[in-house]
Amino acid sequence: xxxxxxxxxxxxxxxxxxxxxxxxxxxxxxxxxxxxxxxxxxxxxxxxxxxxxxxxxxxxxxxxxxxxxxxxxxxxxxxxxxxxxxxxxxxxxxxxxxxxxxxxxxxxxxxxxxxxxxxxxxxxxxxxxxxxxxxxxxxxxxxxxxxxxxxxxxxxxxxxxxxxxxxxxxxxxxxxxxxxxxxxxxxxxxxxxxxxxxxxxxxxxxxxxxxxxxxxxxxxxxxxxxxxxxxxxxxxxxxxxxxxxxxxxxxxxxxxxxxxxxxxxxxxxxxxxxxxxxxxxxxxxxxxxxxxxxxxxxxxxxxxxxxxxxxxxxxxxxxxxxxxxxxxxxxxxxxxxxxxxxxxxxxxxxxxxxxxxxxxxxxxxxxxxxxxxxxxxxxxxxxxxxxxxxxxxxxxxx
Amino acid sequence: xxxxxxxxxxxxxxxxxxxxxxxxxxxxxxxxxxxxxxxxxxxxxxxxxxxxxxxxxxxxxxxxxxxxxxxxxxxxxxxxxxxxxxxxxxxxxxxxxxxxxxxxxxxxxxxxxxxxxxxxxxxxxxxxxxxxxxxxxxxxxxxxxxxxxxxxxxxxxxxxxxxxxxxxxxxxxxxxxxxxxxxxxxxxxxxxxxxxxxxxxxxxxxxxxxxxxxxxxxxxxxxxxxxxxxxxxxxxxxxxxxxxxxxxxxxxxxxxxxxxxxxxxxxxxxxxxxxxxxxxxxxxxxxxxxxxxxxxxxxxxxxxxxxxxxxxxxxxxxxxxxxxxxxxxxxxxxxxxxxxxxxxxxxxxxxxxxxxxxxxxxxxxxxxxxxx
Numbered sequence: 067x068x069x070x071x072x073x074x075x076x077x078x079x080x081x082x083x084x085x086x087x088x089x090x091x092x093x094x095x096x097x098x099x100x101x102x103x104x105x106x107x108x109x110x111x112x113x114x115x116x117x118x119x120x121x122x123x124x125x126x127x128x129x130x131x132x133x134x135x136x137x138x139x140x141x142x143x144x145x146x147x148x149x150x151x152x153x154x155x156x157x158x159x160x161x162x163x164x165x166x167x168x169x170x171x172x173x174x175x176x177x178x179x180x181x182x183x184x185x186x187x188x189x190x191x192x193x194x195x196x197x198x199x200x201x202x203x204x205x206x207x208x209x210x211x212x213x214x215x216x217x218x219x220x221x222x223x224x225x226x227x228x229x230x231x232x233x234x235x236x237x238x239x240x241x242x243x244x245x246x247x248x249x250x251x252x253x254x255x256x257x258x259x260x261x262x263x264x265x266x267x268x269x270x271x272x273x274x275x276x277x278x279x280x281x282x283x284x285x286x287x288x289x290x291x292x293x294x295x296x297x298x299x300x301x302x303x304x305x306x307x308x309x310x311x312x313x314x315x316x317x318x319x320x321x322x323x324x325x326x327x328x329x330x331x332x333x334x335x336x337x338x339x340x341x342x343x344x345x346x347x348x349x350x351x352x353x354x355x356x357x358x359x360x361x362x363x364x365x366x367x368x369x370x371x372x373x374x375x376x377x378x379x380x381x382x383x384x385x386x387x388x389x390x391x392x393x394x395x396x397x398x399x400x401x402x403x404x405x406x407x408x409x410x411x412x413x414x415x416x417x418x419x420x421x422x423x424x425x426x427x428x429x430x431x432x433x434x435x436x437x438x439x440x441x442x443x444x445x446x447x448x449x450x451x452x453x454x455x456x457x458x459x460x461x462x463x464x
Numbered sequence: 465x466x467x468x469x470x471x472x473x474x475x476x477x478x479x480x481x482x483x484x485x486x487x488x489x490x491x492x493x494x495x496x497x498x499x500x501x502x503x504x505x506x507x508x509x510x511x512x513x514x515x516x517x518x519x520x521x522x523x524x525x526x527x528x529x530x531x532x533x534x535x536x537x538x539x540x541x542x543x544x545x546x547x548x549x550x551x552x553x554x555x556x557x558x559x560x561x562x563x564x565x566x567x568x569x570x571x572x573x574x575x576x577x578x579x580x581x582x583x584x585x586x587x588x589x590x591x592x593x594x595x596x597x598x599x600x601x602x603x604x605x606x607x608x609x610x611x612x613x614x615x616x617x618x619x620x621x622x623x624x625x626x627x628x629x630x631x632x633x634x635x636x637x638x639x640x641x642x643x644x645x646x647x648x649x650x651x652x653x654x655x656x657x658x659x660x661x662x663x664x665x666x667x668x669x670x671x672x673x674x675x676x677x678x679x680x681x682x683x684x685x686x687x688x689x690x691x692x693x694x695x696x697x698x699x700x701x702x703x704x705x706x707x708x709x710x711x712x713x714x715x716x717x718x719x720x721x722x723x724x725x726x727x728x729x730x731x732x733x734x735x736x737x738x739x740x741x742x743x744x745x746x747x748x749x750x751x752x753x754x755x756x757x758x759x760x761x762x763x764x765x766x767x768x769x770x771x772x773x774x775x776x777x778x779x780x781x782x783x784x785x786x787x788x789x790x791x792x793x794x795x796x797x798x799x800x801x802x803x804x805x806x807x808x809x810x811x812x813x814x815x816x817x818x819x820x821x822x823x824x825x826x827x828x829x830x831x832x833x834x835x836x
Contacts, residue, residue, distance in 0.1 A: 067466065067467050067468065067469065067534055067756065067759065067760050068465055068466050068760075069465060069757065069760040069761070070465060071465055072465070075465075138465065342836050343836065348831055348836050349827055351836075352827050352830050352831045352834070352836065353778070353782075353827060355830075355834070356754065356775040356778055356779055356827075356830060357750065357779070359754070359757065359775060360750040360751070360753040360754040360757070360775070360779055361750060362753075363753035363754070363756060363757050364749050364750060364752075364753040366465060366467070367467050367753065367756075370465060370466055371467075381749075384742070384745065384746045384749060387742070387746060388746050451739065453742075454738065454739040454742040454743075455735070455738070457742045457745065458735075458738035458739070458741065458742060461745070462718060462721070462722075462732060462738065462741065463722075464721065464722055464730060464732035464733055464738070
């Protein structure tokens with residue numbers, strides 16, 4: 067056993083840090099740290115800077131313009147960009163579609179789409195979930211009917227994250243209804259500008275617009291936009307589950323959230339003493355910190371076994387579950403730490419340039435809102451219950 | 465960064481595991497062994513010594529073959545796996561650690577321990593001092609060049625059969641002072657001994673003594689440092705032991721879920737039970753990770769070392785309880801019987817949290833060492 071990063075890895079971390087301090091604008095990292103709303107340009111500004119440096123496609127092999135980094139390097143990179151207050155790297159094109167294209171796309175598709183993802187020419191959205199198909203994704207109803215050189219697509223997709231910024235969407239659609247649901251699904255690449263598509267906002271419980279519904283009415287999709295083979299879409303969708311999921315625990319995010327929590331607990335007083343010294347409250351923080359440290363090691367163990375070529379499928383599910391619990395508990399304690407300061411909800415505070423006086427400390431503003439929206443973490447990307455089903459099926463063999 | 469064992473340690477693990485697999489079961493009827501005169505199997509203890517399982521706990525500086533966090537983790541995980549009641553904790557880790565942290569200790573003393581020719585026990589707790597580190601009421605009385613102890617030590621593991629007992633006693637200050645106490649070696653023949661079995665099948669003793677001769681090992685800050693090292697070494701070893709026991713509980717339960725049928729199918733096909741098993745699995749991986757971190761920083765500076773051991777002991781306290789309770793519940797009625805082996809593991813998991821500081825104690829220590 068060796069818990070230390072190598073000298074090369076430490077140098078690598080320093081290189082990332084240095085680059086971030088010069089290339090991540092203060093304006094954006096301030097917005098991220100204040101939990102202000104990011105617009106399309108904010109995301110793209112950072113992603114284009116990464117792209118110019120050759121660091122955007124963290125998960126891609128070098129031949130396609132990726133970094134070719136090891137899992138450990140990716141982990142270090144992920145830690146540093148979170149620490150620096152960078153916006154998230156929008157994953158739909160890069161981490162979701164990209165690997166599927168490389169594995170199953172034809173040469174023309176690869177040549178056309180991959181560089182466009184890399185250069186931020188396209189903003190992809192994910193069209194998986196439907197109103198009637200959440201955890202039971204294979205029951206999806208959006209239909210693509212063969213109409214010669216194109217398909218006619220009808221249906222509705224939902225929970226389309228940042229779809230309001232997207233110009234493309236990859237969709238799972240039904241192409242055969244007379245078989246086992248999994249065997250009648252195809253994977254289509256669709257222009258959002260196509261006639262018949264409408265993107266409508268869904269306002270989530272925190273009052274924000276991040277996810278959308280996408281309505282498809284008689285949308286014409288050329289056949290060359292079919293990825294891989296017809297009716298094999300389920301295989302392609304599942305392919306992702308075995309790949310590149312070591313970041314799923316969200317260790318860097320939880321780390322920075324717990325640090326934030328400790329800073330706040332130092333500034334907040336209860337009965338005249340800092341909350342961090344209150345036995346009841348500090349014990350809750352300490353347990354969480356112990357859990358997180360253990361999960362960080364668990365995550366590194368998974369990364370290190372992935373490094374030796376073993377796809378950490380089971381570990382990914384366990385880490386997703388534990389990671390979501392830890393992030394939710396942290397947001398729960400953050401909300402509790404500020405007491406009644408959690409009450410005010412001033413939506414304008416989250417707009418760039420808002421400079422009025424806050425009620426209570428500035429950091430209090432987003433915490434209650436965040437607590438509510440973070441309930442999503444155990445629901446999205448395969449709910450925790452689905453993860454448990456996956457583990458039981460693969461590990462228990464019952 | 466990697467989490468693999470070196471070739472040497474893999475060999476240590478394999479040879480110890482083989483010995484325990486092949487020989488230990490034949491000696492073991494858990495409660496029969498602990499109810500025997502000695503409280504453990506002397507012949508088996510000798511065999512453990514012969515394959516180097518005791519030397520593995522001692523650093524080469526003291527003529528041993530190991531003594532690192534990784535070595536201790538490997539040995540104690542196996543102890544947990546096989547539910548070994550031999551005095552690995554008392555005559556092993558606790559006595560070894562207190563001795564090597566005392567002044568001017570002769571290597572020959574440790575040789576006696578590792579060769580199994582002498583059994584040592586470690587007595588610090590008193591009947592009402594809980595897990596407090598420096599709450600010591602036993603008195604040390606210095607007269608001329610000699611020192612005599614008066615008091616009582618409780619829950620002394622293998623205290624009835626040990627040749628020598630290392631214990632703490634106070635010669636000045638109030639009951640909680642970090643100064644004014646020492647570590648002493650006493651002879652059990654001078655003590656009034658009441659021995660008993662613990663609920664998890666170990667042997668322990670209450671020792672009472674009045675003005676008995678003792679040998680000073682160290683005192684004041686040396687004693688304080690040696691005591692902390694000893695208590696943390698014990699907490700770490702128990703954390704590793706817990707991992708081995710948890711894994712067995714998990715495996716037994718999984719096997720049972722596959723074979724036990726109700727409503728015409730294996731009960732493991734029910735989602736409610738599957739999901740609880742996954743929760744158990746997650747917590748075992750978490751606990752394992754915390755113990756690995758504590759092992760990896762066992763040689764680090766003391767604050768880091770103690771912080772990570774406290775984190776591990778806190779976590780195994782919590783997860784050990786979850787595993788014990790869930791595995792009993794998932795089994796159902798069969799787990800309530802004396803006959804079915806699960807209860808021995810469940811009891812050990814719970815009682816580990818009653819030794820060397822429970823999860824609350826170590827949460828406080830974690831906060832202390834993390835500068836909360």
